[in-house]
Structure formats: structure tokens, C-alpha cells
Amino acid sequence: MPFPSKQLGIYLLALWAAQVGAHAGPQEKTHDARGRYLELCARCHGPEGAGDGTAELPQPARSFKDGGFSYGNTRTAILRTITFGIPGTPMPSHAGAIPEVELAALADYVISLGPERKAVSVSETILQITDRAQIVRGFLPPIIEGAPQRTRGLLVGLTSGASFEYRVDDVRFIAVRQGDFVQRRDWTERGGKPLLPLGKPTLICAKGDPGPGFVAVHESPRGVKREPLHSQLKRTWTAGHRAGLVYWLEGENGAVMAKVHEEPRVADTSAGAGFVRVLRLEAGATRCVLEFNTSYLTQGCGDPTGIMETRGEGSQAHASSRVQNDGLQRLVILRGPASMRVQPQSLQLTMEPGQIAELEVLMVTALDSGEDILPSLLEQTR
């Protein structure tokens, strides 16, 4: 018999007691992770993580004290590296070697060996508008389920609490929000995360995926060709409570059909609240007919057709409409040059070379008292 049985029994008992002890207390978790670390990592990375293990390696192991990691130093990234290893380096995969919960504990332990981290708190990443308007560029998540994300996006935040969401890879007005401004999730981890606009959407254009803002209409004897124009962002600006953007309408061949200065504003009237987009168009070198996409103004409001009316008034034209929905009425006023032609989904402008045209697109939501408040609204917002 190789062991005196009594001694073996005591030995096993002691071992059992040690194991029970090792798993007993809450502090022991670190101890476990430390044990795993010494077992699995220390040979290369050193007992204290200084990259000074005893193993002979083709290249030195990472020093955790330096805090640098090949594939990022977030907990997720480190856990992934521990789990899968790094191909081409001596860092092996530990998948299946130890239970996943221990892998996670090991990742935490490895992080604890590094320099102290300054965690980025959520509150630190929240931008609020205080005394002046702000514009934030970034990656916008889908505004609603099913809508596309916008890798180039822009939020215009006004001091009133309204914010306006645009995509700017091809400038298009996407939504109006009301409330807090934005959480900059790109300030966390490695960066690159989408912004989190905090305002509640009060208007979402075309389910978050509106068509081109402007279309050029080419009429020829053979028929009408409608050419969607690319809206190339050229500038953003802020001035006190105001902010806006400038973009150029580019045709297929890159020719600039017009330059657009757009300023989103809040419309606060006695009838109700809403917003207005003020656009100033500078025509390019050739005469063109432009269609401005207004479909978002009437979406989701019952039948919008046949209710636009246009009134010439000197060099200006007004168009207004009223659409009802669930006890609310949405009032729309379009103002533009006398040549403006209003259609159900768009308005059309004929621009002579070098001509400057002002457009105002106003939308107000009010309680539907059955009374026609358009005239007073027209008056108030002039």
C-alpha cells in the first residue's frame, strides 16, 4: 500500500477543508481569480502582470501594468482575447479551459493589475443645451425600428429644447425632437458608438428614411425627367440661440444647381407650438426647376390632398393646409416666391440663374377646436 490509509484520510480531509474554505467567503473570488492568473497567465505575463514571466517567448508578453492591450482594453475586449487568444502570438485560447464565469473573473483580475481607470460616467457624456444653440455631428442610430442608421448625422439643438435631426452624407431632414439633447456614447470605450439623442421625437419624416430633399425637374419635348439632387453639406453655424446649415444641391454631373442655407427654428404661437424650416436658396449658373420635398408635412394625417391653397401676395406666395387627427390639427404654412407651385408632396420653384429665393416651411400642432385658426396663424407667423 503506497499510503498509510490514515494519513491519506487526513490529507484528503485537509484538502477538502481547504477547498471548502477557498470557495466560502466573498473575498475569495479575487483569490480564485488570482489563483487562475498564477496558473494560466503568470508564466508569460509575470506574477504581478509586469510582462516579466519566465517563459521564453518570440516577443515579450504584454505588461498589464502598462495597460496596453492588442485588441482594446475594455472588459469585453479583454474577455474576448482571453477566451479566443490572439492568432499569431503565443497568447492561446482559453475557451473551454475553465468555466466562463472564471474567464470573466480572470478578465476583471487582469484589468485590476493595470493602471487605475477613470471610468466615464453616463452623466459626463450627456450634453445639455444651456444658453446657446449647439450642433453635434456623429453617428445616429435608427430613429425608429426598421429605419436606417446614419453614419454621418447631425443634431441641431436649440435653447428652447427642440432639436432637429439630419443625415448629412446627403443632407436630409429626418426628425424634430423635444426634450434633453444628446448622450455622447462615442465618449465611452474605444469611441465610434452611435449618439443617443435624448429628445422625444415629435415628428419623424417618412419613417426615418425620407427621400431626397430636392429634385431637379428637367422638361423636354420627350417628357419630364426628375433628377434627385445630392445635398452636399458645406457648413454648419451657430449664433447665440440660432443655428443652421448650408448645403449645395449637386446634380449627377456634380454641377451645383443651388446653394441652400437652412435654419430650423421653433414656432411658438398662441395657436400652438411647432417648428419652421427657413431656407434661402441661391440658384447656380443655369435656370432650373427645383422640387422641394414636403411630404413629411402631411404624412400620417389622413388625406392631405386637395387642401393646399396658394395665394399670391406681391412677390410672395402662401400655401396653407389643415389636417386633423385624433383631436389635434396640424397646420402647415408654406411661404415662398410668387413662382412657387404647391403640390401634395412637394413644392416647385423655378430658379433663374443667380436668383435668390426664400422658403419657409412651418408646421404647428394645435388642439382641434373646430375653429379655423389658419388666418390668425398666418398673421402671427408673418
Added chain:
Amino acid sequence: MSPSRLIVLLLVLAPGILAGAPPSFEDENDYYTVEQFPVPPGERLEIGGMGFLPGGELAVATRRGQVWILENPEVEDVEDARWRLFAEGMWEGLGLNVVDGDIHVVQRGELSRLRDLDGDGLCDQIDTLCDDWGLSGNYHEFAFGLPRDDAGNFFVTLNVAFFNPQWWHGKSAVPYRGWALRISPEGEMTPWAKGFRSPSGVGKNAQGDIFITDNQGDWCASSPIYHLVRDGFYGHPASLEWTAEYRTSGTLASDEVPPPAAATQRRPAAVWIPYEWSRSTGNMVHDSTGGAFGPFADDLFVAELTNGMVLRCNMEKVRGEYQGWIQPFRQDVGSVARVLFSPQGTLFCGMTNRGWGGRAPADGLARIRWTGRSPLEIQDVHLLQDGFDVAFTKPLAAGTALSLDCASLYQYDYNYWWEYGSPPQHRTSVEVTGCVLSEDRTHLRIQTTGLTPAMVARVKLNGLLGAQGQPLLHPEFAYTINQLPEGPLTNQHVSKIVPPPPSKESGQEGWLMLSWGDPMDRFSSEGWELVNAEIARDEGTHFDITVGNGALVNAGDQPSHYTTKNSFGDCELHLGFMLPEGGRSGILLMGRYEVALIDSPKGKEGETGLCFSINGAESWDTIAPRFNAYRHAGEWHEVDLRFRAPRLGKDGKVSDARFEQILVDGRTVLEGVNVPGVSATSIYETEAPVGPVVLWGEGSEVAFRDIRVRPTERGHPSPLPRTGSPKWSPVFPEEQFDDWILTGDAEWELDDVTLVASGPKGALISTRNDYRSFDLRARVKISDGGQASLIFRVQDPLEVVEGYAALINSTFPNMEKTGSLAGLNSIRAQLIPSDTWFNYFVSVREVEGGTHIRIWVNGVMLTDYMDVERRFGPGHIAIEHGHAASTVSVEALEVRVVD
């Protein structure tokens, strides 16, 4: 310097001097001080770009999209620093330049000019000068910059992306990821050079040439400094997709096989920084201070994050191209990403390491100033044919005695491959044959038995002391020898093309294991049995059959061919086969193009045709293998082949079917064989785009095993995932995480893009409940013994998750494996191994005859079921996790609503 004017001294150092070297001499701080600026309270300055305004103020761009201005960067006491915020709201400023007083910042998505029009000290106008590059949304798509050349053009570099599932392969999913761009002052962009991975530093030398640093990883052996040349290719293949050549051919660069350009067009690194000195290199700047920073005029100073230091580098042109040396300069600075000299001769160090890691401080601003004391340093290194001429900042001690030990030297190179970095390879000691000090004791000539080009030389100087007995502050340097000054030019690189290492994937992804589980399930056959077979001892023309599951044998009466139920076009095929003596069978790709299997042992060549011939038709000849790879009757042979289907256009055939490669037991027997028509043994008369795999069963006995096929997408062997497709949208958008509906007790974890469920049974259910006709797709992986389902048209209320279920099951012991529609269509073959990713595609249509449900796995349709009862109406989409011993991983679960 001619040798005759050199004094050669060979003796031992005076031990007293060595022992007496005061430790303070080794302290970099005696020569260069590091000071950390306080930052504005509550702020974090993660600096990605720096520039001086005309008035001497320092503008810094941060990863938080702000620009801060330090009004008094040269203030005596850094505690008196005055900061003000100039701009905010940008997206990640990782490069800054000041042009005519205007701050320019490269953001992630655009190059911008910032202006303060009303003079209130705040930026109020941002002009988009250029945004002509793509963003897929991946976190790694950083944009860096922003030096200008003498003509005023900006230079911007763009990272490749890293995303799951193959997160170790950098990808260029949108234009110009992995490129350097030149942007004119007017904003016109020219793609300038390609092949970069994470080129986080752009800088200029004293001659005005642009240099780019890259970061170690795939295709990038260590930290290189490249001289930027128009149209240059610097090694990372992902970027090649945006070249005209790749665009017109429609091909994508392989993630694992070096592109042809690697051998013919690749530009070498001017300097490879050894891994222990740099693991994350930032930008570089040359000393333009005219001596105000000490004795290093025109040298390049290089930022380094992980090790938290600044390195010093200098280059020379050898055979017309830059190459040079590098060494540490000042350590213990912090995670330096950006360096910039002030006109007064201070080196400003902008720091950031968020998410990347590095020495503390992790962010903020430091400055390095010269104390006025000149260290004994290597001033410069000049490559000679057989060694180096090393210049010092000041003379060595009078009477310095040199032995051959005064320099030790070795050389190494790297692997150019897809794996992460490369250890130094071929490390070779180089014998020092002479150490010669110049008369004025400022130059050391090191002679060796010979240096090898296309290798880095690592040189350490030992025991050299200055006039005051001080040692060299930094006695080591690394010189990248792309070419020697004389002799034939080498076409080799320091980073050498090596055979691709084994794929990191299990090797099973994309394969359909047609004969695992129930091997009859995916085939049409008569007279085939799952048995054990070996050649009969008494009668070698037959097999002895016993009970078992080692082989599929046509041992029954009047056996048919063994034909897959599914059709395939381009594919890879693997199988094992065994023939008895005189046996004959064949593999018919698409039922048409035959690789003959013939018992043709060595010595019988030519008698009845060779095994692995491609069987011809009357109109074309049989194509024989290069050699006879067939061994013997009764032995298993393993066949692997890659096949390309013919391309049939409207006006006839565009290209022939083609066997790209046929391997037997791992050896290539045929390669690149076009087959102009169907084989004589074809079971179809005409050609078609797809067809079944047919294993010939009507001749002699034959045994097959482990039949697997991998459909390969036409023209795109590794299709890139494209984002932004308008019709597909995620079923579980990350940003609506809080709204996800959960039932049961499963644990759901979202790691970047992978959704993993474990723990007790439970389901994750879409909020939307009106999915009627739609397509659903996902990448899925199930653990060994695990079980899960994609359930669609899930009906409210959700207490019981009820709907149509596409099963996810590799080895859980029931007969409904992956591809089954629960209770309605059973797939009994275990087509997908456990722990292997596969692509699931489900199509649901409400049509006249019922609810039409089809399920594809890795592009192969397994279920095609018409539910005439229309069991479930429009509903939710859910993932159900089956049981506590199961783990299911799901990625890119997306839906495309049809109506």
C-alpha cells in the same frame, strides 16, 4: 572619414570609470524634463491633434470632438495654464492643423475648418472641406491627420474596420478604409496610397516628405514608419478593393492569402520600430527648433502610447529610398498620441488611450523641455556596406579604449501574414570585426563580417563613456536595412511573404456535413447502407460488411447512384472513398462533370485510365491527373476539390465549368482545369447553373464517408458584409435594448454584435408583432448538445412562445436538426457541426395556397413547406433558447418585410 585617420584602440575599459558612473547620468530627466498640465476642472482632454495659432496659443483637438485652446503653453509654471473651450460637438478630432490662423480638424467623417466670426472666442462656423470617404459605423474607422505638404495639401489616413465574426481580419467595407488621402486646400480629395491598417500618425520630415506610422496587427508585423508615396501599397490587402483593378474585376482581396501586389508593389517600411519600444505608435514631428530643443535638429520624434514615451528617429536615403534608425528618447511621459514642437523649442505631447490602453497619464497634455544640458547620445547613424558609422552628440572620453565587445549586433526580419503582428524571425548574430573611433572621438565605426539587406539590425553599444564618465543615455538602436549601399538590390522586404498560417476558423464554417447524423436524409438513393466495410480477404473485389457506421456502401440489390437532394453550383467538396479491387465509381459535380474513381494502383497506369482523371466526353478528352495519387484497393482516400460552375448567359455559355483544384490526401493532382462540356457519364445532357452531387453507384461496390459540401458564392469567395442596405433592419436594435421582451429565465448578453443566450430556457421576442410576409436572416452558432429556435409569427399573448420554429440543433438528441421546421418538416442530417457559425435564412410568404415557409442553411434550401392550414397569423419574431446546458449565439438577426 578614411580609416587612416582613425585611431584604433583595443583594450579594456578602466574599471573605475565603469563602477563610478553616477546614476544621475542615466536619468533622462537631467536633460529633458516632463511636465503635466492640469486640465480644466471636470474635463478630460483626450488629445488627437495639436497646432499653434499665430499668437502662440496651442489648439488641441480631442476625441470628444472639442477644441481647447491653451492660451499660455510656454507659461513658466504649468499650474498657471489657462484653458478655454473653442469648439465642441464634433466627432472625434484625431488631427489638427492651423492654416492662415484657421483651425482645421479631421473628424471621423470630414475635414473641417473652424472659424470664430464674431470674435467672441468661440467657434461659430464649421466648414466641411471634404467628406469623400465612407463610414460603415464600425468603431475602428478612425480618421487621422493632419499635416500639409509644401503645396498646402492635407493628408488624412483612414483605418480599416474590425467587426465580428472574424474580428481579427481588418476590413475595408466602405471606400478608402485603409488608405491615405490627399485633400487639396479647396477640399478636392485624391486617394493617395493604400495598404494601411491603423495608420494613426502622419508627419513630415525636415525635407517636407510625408511619413505615416501604422500599428501592429494583421499584415503589419510591428510598428512601421512608412515614407508616403503616391499610389504606394503598404501591405494591408483590405484596402485594395477600392483600386480600379479590383473594382473592375469584382474580386475582393483574400483575408488570408497575400495579394499579388504584396510581391510586386509593396512599399517597405523606412523604419520598423521594435515591439518592445512601440506597441501603439502615434504621430511624429521633426525638430524644427534650430537647436532650442538640444542637439537633435531635424530628427523625427515619434509618439508612443502603450509604453508611454517618445522615440527619436533619423533616416537617410540609401539607393534612393528612405531608411533609418530609431531609439527611445524620453520615457515616462504618458500615453503620447501626438507630438508637436512649439516655435520656442518645447515638445508638446498630447495624450489619449481610451479603449486602447497605455501608460498613465491616460490623457491630457504634457510638455518636454530641454534643460540645456547635452546628454551623451547617439547623434546619428549612417549605414555602411559592412557596418555602421555612429556619431555622438559629444566626444567620448579621452583615452577611450575599444574592444570588439563595444558593439553587439544581431539582425532579424518579420513575417508578412494575416496573423497579429510577427515575432522577429531569423534572428542572427552578426560578428563585429572592428570598432574604430574617429580622431575627435565623435564617430564610431562598427565593422562586421557583413550585413544582410531586408533585415533590421539591432545594435547595442557597450561601455562607452563621455568625457565626464557618463554612459550613453540610450545605448541601443534599431536600423532597418532595406538595401545596402552597394551590391545588387534586393527585392526582399524586412516583412517577408510566408505561407498563410492555418485559418483561425474551425475549418468547418460554411460546410454542410451531408453524411453526419442520418446520412440518408439529404440523399436520394436505393440500395445503400450505413455499415462498416473492409476489403474481403478471400475475394478482393468485394467488401466484407459488418454492423457499424463507418461507411456508406452500395451493397444492396441494384443500387442507384447516391445523389444529393440539393443542387449546388460553385462549391468545395470533401469526401473519403474506398474501392475494392477492380472497382470503379465517380464523383459527378452537378451530376455532369466526373472525377473518375478507379482502382488504378501504381504499376497499372495507363491500362484502364487513372483514378482522379476528369472524365471526358466524345467531344473532348479525358484529363489525367498530374501523377497517380491512388494507393491501393481497400484503402481510404480523402478527396478535396474546389469546383466552379459554368456561367450561362442569355446568349449562350459565358465560361466553362472548371475544377479549380483537386487534392487527394492533401496533395494537388489537378489544378485549373476547364471542362468544355458534360462528361460521357453525365446523367444530364445539357449544362445548367446548378445541379446535385452524384456519387456513382451502378458499377462496382464502393464505400464513401464524410461527404461534405461548401457552397461558395460566385465571384466573391469572402463576401463582405454590407451595412446600410435599405430593406434589412435588425430585429433587435441595440438602442432599443431596454424595450426587448423577455420570457423565461434565459440570460441574454449582447457583446458588440453577438447576442448570446445561456442559462435556463427563455425567449427574446421582438416588440413588433405584425410580421406577416418577410425574410429573416442571421448568423447562428449552437453549442454541443444545445438547442434553440428562431420562432416567427409568434402569437400574443406571449406566455407560451408559439409560432413557426426554425430549429437550431446540431447534436441535441432529437430528429429535428438545424434547418427543420418544427413539427412540419424534419431535417435529420446533422449538417452543421456544433460550435460552428452558419447562415440561417427564412422566407415566409402568405400566398394563395397557404403560408409558404422556406428555410435555407448556408445558402442551401432545406425546408420548403406550404402550410395550407395557415397555423399562425402575423406575429412577433423570437429567439428561443432551449435548455440550461445550451448556449446559442446569434449575430446580425435581420428582417426584411415584404408586405
